[in-house]
Amino acid sequence: xxxxxxxxxxxxxxxGQEVILRCVPISNHLYFYWYRQILGQKVEFLVSFYNNxxxxxxxxxxxxxxxxxxxxxxxxxxxxxxxxxxSAMYFCxxxxxxxxxxxxxxxxxxxxxx
Amino acid sequence: xxxxxxxxSTLSVQEGDSAVIKCTYSDSxxxxxxxxxxxLGKRPQLIIDIRSNVGEKKDQRIAVTLxxxxxxxxxxxxxxxxxxxxxxxxxxxIGSNYQLIWGAGTKLIIKP
Numbered sequence: 001x002x003x004x005x006x007x008x009x010x011x012x013x014x015x016g017q018e019v020i021l022r023c024v025p026i027s028n029h030l031y032f033y034w035y036r037q038i039l040g041q042k043v044e045f046l047v048s049f050y051n052n053x054x055x056x057x058x059x060x061x062x063x064x065x066x067x068x069x070x071x072x073x074x075x076x077x078x079x080x081x082x083x084x085x086x087s088a089m090y091f092c093x094x095x096x097x098x099x100x101x102x103x104x105x106x107x108x109x110x111x112x113x114x
Numbered sequence: 115x116x117x118x119x120x121x122x123s124t125l126s127v128q129e130g131d132s133a134v135i136k137c138t139y140s141d142s143x144x145x146x147x148x149x150x151x152x153x154l155g156k157r158p159q160l161i162i163d164i165r166s167n168v169g170e171k172k173d174q175r176i177a178v179t180l181x182x183x184x185x186x187x188x189x190x191x192x193x194x195x196x197x198x199x200x201x202x203x204x205x206x207x208i209g210s211n212y213q214l215i216w217g218a219g220t221k222l223i224i225k226p
Contacts, residue, residue, distance in 0.1 A: 031212070043150075043158060043203060043216045056213050091157060101146050101165075101212050105157040 002026045006092050006106035013082055013113055021077045021109045023092030032075045033093040033103065034067065036060070043091070049075065082113045116141040118206050120217025128225050133191045135220045137204035140185070144206040147187045148214070149178060152201045161202075162189070191222075199224045 005024045013019050025032050034046040047057040049067055064080045075094075079086055092106040117140040127133045139147075145166040150158035164171045164178045164187065171178050177190040187206075191198055201221050205214040 033213070035214075042218045043205075043214075045213050045215065048211055048213050050211075056211050095212065101148070101163065101207070102160055103148070103212070103214065105159075107157050 002104075004092055004094055004104050004106035006090075006109050008109060009107065010110045011112070013111070015084060015113055016081050019079050019082055019111065021079075021090050021092075021111070023075045023077070023106055024073050025075055025092065025094035026096075026104055027073070028096065029094035029104070030097050031055075031095045032067075032069070033095075034077045035091045035093060035105075036088040037091065037108075038088045046077070046090075079111075082111075084113050087111055087113045116144060116206055116208060116215040118204060118215050118217045120204050120220060122220060123218065124221045124223070126223040126225060127194055129194055129196060131194055133189075133194055133198070133222055135189045135202055135204070135222070136186065137188070137206075137217050138184075138186050139206040139215075141206070141208055142182075142185065143208050144185075146207045146212060147178070147180060148205050148207075149176075149189050150203045150205065152203060152219075154200075158203060194222075194224050196224050196226060198222060 007022045032049040037043045045058050047061045048055045066078045068076050089108045091108045093103040120137045148163035151161045152158045175192045180187045201219045203219045204217040207214045
């Protein structure tokens with residue numbers, strides 16, 4: 001079965017530094033998402049992306065966050081100036097199209113901000 | 115906005131018994147309700163889902179029921195096995211974007 005892949009699996013950074021989390025969605029999928037999960041807590045929606053633009057974003061997704069689809073395969077999440085509270089597991093997800101609700105999740109990037 | 119409440123936070127059942135996890139949602143426009151299983155350190159895996167035009171759906175030992183009037187939906191696992199031990203999340207979404215709002219999770223422990 002095709003999978004969403006994420007790199008790196010772990011990222012350690014210093015507070016204030018910029019990080020880019022990378023995702024390769026399943027190739028024929030059209031809708032892309034970023035979610036995050038702070039250790040022991042619920043999964044939280046960050047942003048959805050369709051047709052090369054953000055379609056929805058949550059309150060968490062403030063000006064320090066941005067997403068990009070730089071080419072036909074990658075989907076990235078950039079955090080401009082990381083804070084301690086950004087430490088979490090970040091999951092990328094994708095789904096096929098208008099009638100396909102099932103989200104396919106990547107294995108996640110564990111971000112640790114020191 | 116949508117809010118999803120999930121109970122209990124921890125559920126311990128004897129192997130072979132049934133487990134029930136309940137969720138409520140706030141926005142009556144929600145139209146899709148998936149359940150995810152997450153093992154420690156791994157990605158959430160969809161185990162079953164239901165759309166708002168259906169009241170019940172079953173897949174082997176797993177079933178989901180939806181009460182739109184009461185805005186409740188529940189996950190039922192029968193004949194529980196040790197490998198069912200995990201954290202289970204319910205979620206709800208509205209509209210065509212299928213942005214998911216998640217419950218807080220239930221840690222299911224299957225006692226041998």
